[in-house]
Amino acid sequence: MLELMGALRWILLVMLAGGACIAAAWHFDLYTPSHVAATRRLLRMRGLLDTRPIQVRVGERIPFLKQLARETSLTRLLAISGSRQEPGQWVAMTAGLGLLVLLVLSALSIVLRAAAGSSVLPLWLAPSAAGGIVVLAYAASRQSSRGRRQTLTLELGDMLVTLGVLVGPGGASVEDALLSLARCTREKAVYELLRNERWTQLVPVRPRTQYQLFWAIGDAYEVPLFRTLGDVIRSVTVKGLDPLEQYTNLATSVYSARLADAQSQAARAKIKLAIPVAGMILPLLVLLTAPLIYAIVGGGEGMSQWLFSLASVRPLSGRAFETCPQSWLPPAIA
Amino acid sequence: MTHAIVLAPPTPLQFFAEVMLLLVLGCAAFWVVAGVDGLALAGGIRRRAEPFRERERDVAAGLGWSARTWAWARVAAVGAGILAGLSTGIPIAVVGGLLGGLFAFPWALAARAERRRLRTERAFVAMVREVRDRMLANTAFDQALRDIADTAPAELREVLSPLAGDAPMAEALVEVERRARSPLATMICLAFMLSRTRNQAALVDLLSDTLLPAATAALGIETEADVTATQQRTIVYIMLLIEGGSLWYVSSVPTFHQFYANVLGQLTLVVIAVMFLGLTWVVGRMLRRPAWTRWDMESVRGEFEGAGLA
Numbered sequence: 161m162l163e164l165m166g167a168l169r170w171i172l173l174v175m176l177a178g179g180a181c182i183a184a185a186w187h188f189d190l191y192t193p194s195h196v197a198a199t200r201r202l203l204r205m206r207g208l209l210d211t212r213p214i215q216v217r218v219g220e221r222i223p224f225l226k227q228l229a230r231e232t233s234l235t236r237l238l239a240i241s242g243s244r245q246e247p248g249q250w251v252a253m254t255a256g257l258g259l260l261v262l263l264v265l266s267a268l269s270i271v272l273r274a275a276a277g278s279s280v281l282p283l284w285l286a287p288s289a290a291g292g293i294v295v296l297a298y299a300a301s302r303q304s305s306r307g308r309r310q311t312l313t314l315e316l317g318d319m320l321v322t323l324g325v326l327v328g329p330g331g332a333s334v335e336d337a338l339l340s341l342a343r344c345t346r347e348k349a350v351y352e353l354l355r356n357e358r359w360t361q362l363v364p365v366r367p368r369t370q371y372q373l374f375w376a377i378g379d380a381y382e383v384p385l386f387r388t389l390g391d392v393i394r395s396v397t398v399k400g401l402d403p404l405e406q407y408t409n410l411a412t413s414v415y416s417a418r419l420a421d422a423q424s425q426a427a428r429a430k431i432k433l434a435i436p437v438a439g440m441i442l443p444l445l446v447l448l449t450a451p452l453i454y455a456i457v458g459g460g461e462g463m464s465q466w467l468f469s470l471a472s473v474r475p476l477s478g479r480a481f482e483t484c485p486q487s488w489l490p491p492a493i494a
Numbered sequence: 495m496t497h498a499i500v501l502a503p504p505t506p507l508q509f510f511a512e513v514m515l516l517l518v519l520g521c522a523a524f525w526v527v528a529g530v531d532g533l534a535l536a537g538g539i540r541r542r543a544e545p546f547r548e549r550e551r552d553v554a555a556g557l558g559w560s561a562r563t564w565a566w567a568r569v570a571a572v573g574a575g576i577l578a579g580l581s582t583g584i585p586i587a588v589v590g591g592l593l594g595g596l597f598a599f600p601w602a603l604a605a606r607a608e609r610r611r612l613r614t615e616r617a618f619v620a621m622v623r624e625v626r627d628r629m630l631a632n633t634a635f636d637q638a639l640r641d642i643a644d645t646a647p648a649e650l651r652e653v654l655s656p657l658a659g660d661a662p663m664a665e666a667l668v669e670v671e672r673r674a675r676s677p678l679a680t681m682i683c684l685a686f687m688l689s690r691t692r693n694q695a696a697l698v699d700l701l702s703d704t705l706l707p708a709a710t711a712a713l714g715i716e717t718e719a720d721v722t723a724t725q726q727r728t729i730v731y732i733m734l735l736i737e738g739g740s741l742w743y744v745s746s747v748p749t750f751h752q753f754y755a756n757v758l759g760q761l762t763l764v765v766i767a768v769m770f771l772g773l774t775w776v777v778g779r780m781l782r783r784p785a786w787t788r789w790d791m792e793s794v795r796g797e798f799e800g801a802g803l804a
Contacts, residue, residue: 346790
């Protein structure tokens with residue numbers, strides 16, 4: 161058996177080394193015929209070769225992967241949530257946080273072990289908690305980006321009310337009026353996005369016209385209101401429609417949609433409220449049944465064993481009960 | 495003759511210390527790479543605490559108290575809760591008193607504040623409707639607003655009092671917004687401030703077609719949410735009463751009393767309290783009101799006054 165394991169190890173090692181060699185040869189075009197390599201060079205120079213990253217090219221063929229890559233992209237999440245961190249910095253900080261949790265729980269585990277005489281916290285707890293912190297940090301980023309999108313939509317919608325008055329005949333340009341208004345909100349979500357062209361994080365090339373820019377921002381940051389604003393700007397600048405009427409109409413439709421949404425949410429909340437209200441019976445049940453369970457499982461020791469068996473953790477040793485103050489213990493043990 | 499250096503195997507404690515040291519170094523290295531800045535971190539915490547502070551100021555304004563009085567009332571409630579707990583001599587009662595002072599006191603008063611704010615907003619929207627009607631009857635905007643402020647209803651007397659004097663209109667509107675402490679009022683003040691010097695006809699259209707319908711609908715939703723919240727609040731009070739009564743009853747049964755007097759029983763009480771608080775919090779979270787942007791009216795005045803718009 162040991163010989164087989166040894167042989168397998170060698171086979172694996174050889175396969176790995178061989179794979180690395182093949183990958184290197186492929187990467188450096190070692191076995192590519194010279195005329196093919198020359199053609200590729202020419203195509204690349206003329207911008208005719210597809211040099212997009214592999215995930216983009218694969219995503220084009222498999223839309224699900226494209227959607228998955230877009231949804232899970234850390235760069236995109238950080239840009240939408242308005243974070244100033246680079247993805248590398250976020251990864252480093254989250255890893256540091258995970259290590260800190262690992263450190264604290266390991267120290268706590270050793271202290272409890274020294275106090276109780278046997279291990280109290282299970283071995284898997286610290287690494288699981290550290291992993292959990294990483295998952296939580298990612299979920300927090302997603303939540304933050306969702307909140308930011310909502311704030312952007314809210315601010316932009318409320319700006320439209322006065323935008324028409326500001327950009328009317330002889331007034332300011334849309335971009336200036338929008339920036340001035342955006343500077344005056346407390347959260348400054350739109351301002352943070354528009355000032356110093358921070359939208360370039362997700363819209364790398366500035367579109368030629370203003371309405372195209374708003375379309376691009378709306379698509380990249382998933383704020384459909386930017387796209388609608390782009391449409392209105394287009395109808396004002398290209399078709400020459402009355403700006404006051406156009407922006408006021410847009411504000412009216414935004415408010416109508418927002419209120420319809422609020423009404424439907426309020427109607428849904430009435431039904432959903434039954435769940436927590438019914439759940440309030442649970443504390444009452446616990447209050448009445450906990451002493452019964454305590455009595456049935458046989459007092460404090462039985463209870464602790466039962467609880468630990470629920471948590472799949474070994475019960476406290478007798479030393480722990482001896483060392484803790486007697487007043488803490490249930491009468492069955494004390 | 496050669497001397498081989500033989501390292502003794504580390505004791506478990508030494509090994510653990512080495513692992514801990516490596517973890518600390520790992521943490522430090524990651525945070526150096528991440529560029530964690532203590533000042534920025536503190537600023538971030540302050541920024542995140544701002545909505546909470548705003549909410550507290552809103553409750554204080556809704557009650558008609560100053561922010562300082564509200565802060566002292568909260569401190570006093572926590573102190574009273576702890577003292578009440580201490581007077582029973584039961585450790586868990588201290589925790590209960592603390593939780594009661596910290597969460598139950600503001601929760602009970604928030605309903606009153608919310609209702610008062612709703613009354614003010616309703617009166618504010620009625621006032622805007624009157625301004626619009628007077629403007630349609632060819633009264634200038636400033637004059638219409640000052641006339642209404644002179645004969646303001648009781649709910650708005652304090653809020654509109656800056657408009658009754660001779661103060662510049664932009665300054666008075668900023669002060670009105672500060673006193674109203676309502677996002678709906680802020681939105682209306684913003685429209686007043688930016689439209690009054692530029693296009694009064696547009697302001698009338700804006701009020702008639704956009705702001706008044708939106709504000710009326712928002713008030714309708716808020717009123718409905720308030721009714722639902724009152725019903726839920728009553729249910730919470732009834733449940734609290736039933737659970738308090740049950741606790742008092744089970745405490746009088748010797749076996750149950752024995753359980754609730756020991757550590758496990760007291761932990762059970764903490765779990766029950768946390769469950770109850772959590773469910774009450776969930777109920778509050780489900781009842782969302784229509785959201786509005788929070789504007790800084792001083793900034794609006796500063797930004798647009800130079801351009802002659804405010």
